[in-house]
Amino acid sequence: MRIRRGWAERGGVILVVCFFLGILAGTLTGNLGMHPGLLSAEGVGLEEMERLEKRKEFFQEFGNLVVQNQPWRLSAGNWEKFLYLCGHRLKEGGLLWLLGLTVCALPCFCALAGYAGFSMSWIITCYTAQLGLLGLPGFFASCLPQWLLYGPAWYLFLHLGLERPARLRMLPALLALTLMVLGAGAEAFMNPALLAFL
Numbered sequence: 001m002r003i004r005r006g007w008a009e010r011g012g013v014i015l016v017v018c019f020f021l022g023i024l025a026g027t028l029t030g031n032l033g034m035h036p037g038l039l040s041a042e043g044v045g046l047e048e049m050e051r052l053e054k055r056k057e058f059f060q061e062f063g064n065l066v067v068q069n070q071p072w073r074l075s076a077g078n079w080e081k082f083l084y085l086c087g088h089r090l091k092e093g094g095l096l097w098l099l100g101l102t103v104c105a106l107p108c109f110c111a112l113a114g115y116a117g118f119s120m121s122w123i124i125t126c127y128t129a130q131l132g133l134l135g136l137p138g139f140f141a142s143c144l145p146q147w148l149l150y151g152p153a154w155y156l157f158l159h160l161g162l163e164r165p166a167r168l169r170m171l172p173a174l175l176a177l178t179l180m181v182l183g184a185g186a187e188a189f190m191n192p193a194l195l196a197f198l
Contacts, residue, residue: 011106011162018110022117029118030125077189085184089150093157093180097173100161109158145190149183152176 075081099108128135156176160169 022114026118026121082188096157146187153179
């Protein structure tokens with residue numbers, strides 16, 4: 001029991017480190033992309049200036065795409081939207097559950113934690129670059145209330161996956177999948193109302 005608990009605790013620490021490394025990488029990438037250099041125009045060749053301008057335009061357009069909410073995201077909730085989100089989230093949850101039953105669970109979870117940190121910090125950077133001080137509240141508004149349900153579901157999947165030896169535990173997995181479905185409902189029906197209110 002102690003060995004298993006120690007393995008899960010070490011795995012949890014490694015996942016947190018990977019998540020924060022992803023945040024660092026995403027923040028650096030986003031900021032370097034939004035501000036393509038501290039070089040002055042003096043001493044820089046024409047080709048270099050054109051390359052920097054193209055890179056700046058690309059990152060600005062990408063930032064606009066991130067911040068600009070798609071019409072379906074702002075539209076009132078309907079069953080089609082709920083079923084789409086529910087299918088997407090259940091696939092994510094099923095993949096996490098299956099990965100947790102394999103011997104390569106920890107490396108896969110580390111890669112996913114790094115990706116989650118990278119994408120989250122990248123999106124926050126884009127929101128902040130486009131909206132200024134309102135970027136952070138705008139990001140949190142786009143995540144609530146569904147991530148209050150997705151977060152515990154992800155935690156359950158990760159906790160099950162870090163247990164060694166891996167066992168097929170149906171009750172926690174079903175609870176996590178239920179939280180995913182409830183989160184999809186919140187994302188489909190409640191989040192558009194919150195975004196419209198703000």
